[in-house]
Amino acid sequence: MGKTQRKNTAMLDGDDDSSSSISSSTTMRSDRMSVSEIEEVEINKDSLLDEAVDALYEKRGSTREKALASIIEAFNSDLQHQFVEKKFATLLHQCLSSIKKGSSKEISLASNVIGLLALTVGPGDNAREILEESITPISQASKSGSEPSKIASLLECLAVITFVGGVDPEETEKSMQIMWQSVHPKLGSNVVTVKPAAVVITAVVSAWSFLLTTMDGWRLSPKLWQESIAYLSTLLDKDDRSVRIAAGEALAVIFEMGSLEKFAAEAKGSSNGSISEGNKSKEGFSHIQGLRGKILNQVRDLSVEAGGKGSAKKDLNNQRNLFKDVLEFLEDGYCPETSMKIGGDSLQTSTWSQLIQLNFLRHFLGGGFTKHMQENEFLQGVFGFTPKRRNLLGSEHISNSQKRMYKSPNSAISKARTQMLNKQRMQSKDRNFGHFAVNAGDEDS
Numbered sequence: 001m002g003k004t005q006r007k008n009t010a011m012l013d014g015d016d017d018s019s020s021s022i023s024s025s026t027t028m029r030s031d032r033m034s035v036s037e038i039e040e041v042e043i044n045k046d047s048l049l050d051e052a053v054d055a056l057y058e059k060r061g062s063t064r065e066k067a068l069a070s071i072i073e074a075f076n077s078d079l080q081h082q083f084v085e086k087k088f089a090t091l092l093h094q095c096l097s098s099i100k101k102g103s104s105k106e107i108s109l110a111s112n113v114i115g116l117l118a119l120t121v122g123p124g125d126n127a128r129e130i131l132e133e134s135i136t137p138i139s140q141a142s143k144s145g146s147e148p149s150k151i152a153s154l155l156e157c158l159a160v161i162t163f164v165g166g167v168d169p170e171e172t173e174k175s176m177q178i179m180w181q182s183v184h185p186k187l188g189s190n191v192v193t194v195k196p197a198a199v200v201i202t203a204v205v206s207a208w209s210f211l212l213t214t215m216d217g218w219r220l221s222p223k224l225w226q227e228s229i230a231y232l233s234t235l236l237d238k239d240d241r242s243v244r245i246a247a248g249e250a251l252a253v254i255f256e257m258g259s260l261e262k263f264a265a266e267a268k269g270s271s272n273g274s275i276s277e278g279n280k281s282k283e284g285f286s287h288i289q290g291l292r293g294k295i296l297n298q299v300r301d302l303s304v305e306a307g308g309k310g311s312a313k314k315d316l317n318n319q320r321n322l323f324k325d326v327l328e329f330l331e332d333g334y335c336p337e338t339s340m341k342i343g344g345d346s347l348q349t350s351t352w353s354q355l356i357q358l359n360f361l362r363h364f365l366g367g368g369f370t371k372h373m374q375e376n377e378f379l380q381g382v383f384g385f386t387p388k389r390r391n392l393l394g395s396e397h398i399s400n401s402q403k404r405m406y407k408s409p410n411s412a413i414s415k416a417r418t419q420m421l422n423k424q425r426m427q428s429k430d431r432n433f434g435h436f437a438v439n440a441g442d443e444d445s
Contacts, residue, residue, distance in 0.1 A: 049074050049083050056094040061103050068109035075116040076368025079375050084120055091117060092130060099137050104147040111157035115364060118164040122378035127165035134161055139178045152203035155179050156364055159207035172211050179208045184231060198240035209250035210360040213353035229254060229291060236298040241315050244302060245322055249356050251295060252326050256352040299327045342373050345387045
């Protein structure tokens with residue numbers, strides 16, 4: 001159509017202006033290095049990682065924290081496929097041990113490592129093992145204590161390992177329920193109601209909507225959808241801007257899935273039974289339409305907010321840009337189109353789901369995002385991104401072991417690619433035919 005394309009770069013988390021220069025300078029340095037020098041660097045890196053993993057057995061918590069931080073740095077600076085093939089189980093179980101007994105800082109670092117481990121191995125048996133082994137410790141740790149950064153890190157990790165390792169919709173649903181129960185006001189009677197911090201609400205809603213982008217073909221009751229949307233609507237009125245932005249993105253994904261319209265149509269069309277049932281259906285339909293109208297007004301107001309006392313200009317601009325896009329989507333059906341440069345190549349998104357996935361993974365990977373997008377085949381498959389200069393097999397600068405790793409059909413990368421493509425095919429079968437909501441407790445509670 002004749003729409004003017006607005007590049008929504010303001011809503012891409014963080015500032016990666018240096019990504020192109022970083023990648024190009026790295027390439028220049030590698031061009032001056034011989035194959036033997038590169039292999040020597042690889043050996044040194046492996047030995048440092050081995051030492052870091054050994055340090056995770058130390059009794060002193062500060063030693064384990066330092067080791068976890070060095071592992072994160074190594075996984076962000078390079079894809080550690082060979083190291084993971086040797087030390088996968090050891091690293092996973094030591095990180096889970098840190099989550100069970102460590103300080104809040106150690107738990108946050110271990111959560112980050114587990115998420116990076118999942119993104120490195122890609123979909124497959126190892127990713128499923130990560131999810132199966134981690135979900136209970138993560139759930140228990142997120143309920144113990146009240147350190148906001150720890151809870152946020154745990155739930156972000158849960159989102160990543162579910163995104164990579166979850167195959168069945170039930171697994172994704174379970175993870176989303178764990179997240180929702182951390183902040184939703186309608187908790188069970190046996191849970192002490194503690195007002196969650198804004199950073200926790202933001203992390204939960206972002207992680208929840210990140211996983212929501214993967215859900216297709218699911219039908220839960222309109223009441224559960226209504227509860228989710230009503231809660232997100234209340235978040236649009238919160239004082240914290242990051243909470244409002246996260247809620248706006250979640251609502252955009254819900255509207256993109258067509259879920260509100262679907263259960264509104266169900267409510268309107270289910271009045272074939274008794275008079276009382278018909279009245280309830282009409283009331284439900286009216287309430288849903290009213291809720292949509294309320295959200296539309298909230299979105300319109302937030303898109304032109306003048307700003308409050310002490311509000312950062314960048315945050316205010318991010319909010320305005322997001323809600324302008326949401327408003328345009330609700331009124332005209334246009335999704336925001338974004339484009340960002342990664343090492344000279346362009347990564348583009350054209351749907352809310354893609355944008356939410358990109359923002360979440362960019363936030364989680366931080367400084368490692370560019371490296372992963374250039375070399376991580378799983379993430380490249382997720383976003384349909386193929387670096388033009390990626391010619392690893394033809395490069396004279398990669399080792400023979402690396403070449404075998406990329407060529408072998410039994411390699412972690414090949415398995416990950418196959419699993420990822422199968423997962424995407426399974427999900428695409430039901431696309432636009434279902435909807436999902438998190439059961440935040442018994443309907444009668």
